[in-house]
Amino acid sequence: MTDASGRDLDRVVDAFLGYARHARGLSEQTLRAYENDLEQFVGFARGRGAASVDDVSLELLRDWLWEADQRSLARSTIARRSSSVRAFTRWASESGVVPTDPGVRLRAPKGALHLPRVVTGDQVRTMLDGLAARAETDDPGALRDLAVVELLYAAAIRVSELVGTNVLDVDRSRLTVRVLGKGGKERVVPFGVPARDALEAWLDRGRPVLAARRAAAAAAAPATADAERALFLGDRGGRLGTRSAYRIVARLLEDLPGEGPAGPHTFRHTAATHLLDGGADLRAVQEMLGHASLGTTQIYTHVSSARLREVYRTAHPRA
Numbered sequence: 210m211t212d213a214s215g216r217d218l219d220r221v222v223d224a225f226l227g228y229a230r231h232a233r234g235l236s237e238q239t240l241r242a243y244e245n246d247l248e249q250f251v252g253f254a255r256g257r258g259a260a261s262v263d264d265v266s267l268e269l270l271r272d273w274l275w276e277a278d279q280r281s282l283a284r285s286t287i288a289r290r291s292s293s294v295r296a297f298t299r300w301a302s303e304s305g306v307v308p309t310d311p312g313v314r315l316r317a318p319k320g321a322l323h324l325p326r327v328v329t330g331d332q333v334r335t336m337l338d339g340l341a342a343r344a345e346t347d348d349p350g351a352l353r354d355l356a357v358v359e360l361l362y363a364a365a366i367r368v369s370e371l372v373g374t375n376v377l378d379v380d381r382s383r384l385t386v387r388v389l390g391k392g393g394k395e396r397v398v399p400f401g402v403p404a405r406d407a408l409e410a411w412l413d414r415g416r417p418v419l420a421a422r423r424a425a426a427a428a429a430a431p432a433t434a435d436a437e438r439a440l441f442l443g444d445r446g447g448r449l450g451t452r453s454a455y456r457i458v459a460r461l462l463e464d465l466p467g468e469g470p471a472g473p474h475t476f477r478h479t480a481a482t483h484l485l486d487g488g489a490d491l492r493a494v495q496e497m498l499g500h501a502s503l504g505t506t507q508i509y510t511h512v513s514s515a516r517l518r519e520v521y522r523t524a525h526p527r528a
Contacts, residue, residue: 218254221262221306222247225297228304236369236391246293262301267311270294274315291315326475327482328465333362336461337403344410352415353441353449354457356407360386361458361473363404365480365498367391368454368473375438376412381405390499398497411441422446481509 229235229243253273259265273294277287298312328336340358343351361371370388378387384405385397423436423446439448458473477498484494495506 216261216263216306218251218260218262218265221301222251222297224306225300228300229296238369239391242289243293243296246290247297249290250294262307265298265301265307265311267314270298270312270315327479328462328475330483332465333476333479337362340461341407344407347414349415349418350444352407352411353419356404356411356415357441357449357454357457358461358476359404359407360400361476362480363400364388364398365477365484366398367477367499368451371473372439372441372449372451372454374440376416376440377438379408379440381409388499392501394499396496396499416442419444419446478509481506485509 226240226244226247230240235243250273253276254260254265254269257269257272259269274287274291277290295312295315298307298310298315301307302310302313337355337358340351340355344355357371360366361368364386366386366388367390370390373389374386380386384401385399387395387397389395419442420437422444423442436442436447441449441454443449443453455472458475462472462475481494481498484497485491491506491510492503494509495503498506500506
């Protein structure tokens with residue numbers, strides 16, 4: 210990129226987004242964040258007369274974050290913006306587009322620590338017992354919902370990993386499931402006997418019914434190889450989507466006390482916290498969750514400590 214048009218900030222950002230999408234194996238959520246944040250940055254930069262990548266300076270980046278702070282954007286949003294633009298400037302420097310990285314000293318304000326939502330063991334059992342009672346009718350949707358929640362809690366996997374799992378990824382004899390995590394990293398995660406039983410009931414009695422619905426509608430919408438491989442199917446027989454998985458879980462959590470999002474990640478948070486409460490090694494939990502950094506996993510030690518303090522306040526006579 211040596212000519213003037215080739216150094217246009219819009220074009221350089223587009224080149225970075227193309228690199229991020231095809232070369233780094235990032236999740237769709239991260240890619241959307243990059244795209245949205247950098248679009249906002251380009252608009253801000255143009256308003257300051259910065260149309261070329263050469264005009265991007267540390268001062269301009271700091272002004273952008275300061276402007277977001279003045280608009281009272283959430284600290285988490287500002288931190289994400291900082292991460293997005295630093296990824297862009299680092300790529301521009303490493304690719305030789307600019308001689309130095311203007312974002313290397315950019316720092317976003319640290320946000321307050323927000324502990325993830327966790328439900329109790331008794332609440333989990335109550336939810337699963339209710340799902341199991343529905344599944345006894347052999348309704349395919351009920352069999353699927355029970356298997357979905359059992360696997361989310363037993364294996365502590367992300368919802369994206371859940372919906373991306375294929376039938377052949379499940380080893381029922383070894384009680385493990387192979388999932389593809391962030392950055393395209395594959396890992397094998399264990400699950401327990403209750404999850405195995407729910408999966409077997411789904412695969413034997415539930416999944417064939419929904420697969421037949423897809424086959425019946427094949428004339429209008431031919432079956433895809435992706436749907437044929439998928440572990441979990443939606444009501445129309447296609448691969449279960451992220452939104453549908455969210456709806457399954459949200460219905461279970463909507464009446465429970467507690468703050469925070471009522472989605473599939475609650476079961477991931479809950480499983481990690483229950484593992485640590487039960488004496489699991491922090492590094493083993495890190496490996497199970499697929500966290501690149503041990504620091505990410507350590508938030509669950511804060512959750513365990515917070516729960517212990519709450520129990521102490523409510524139960525100890527001298528609290």
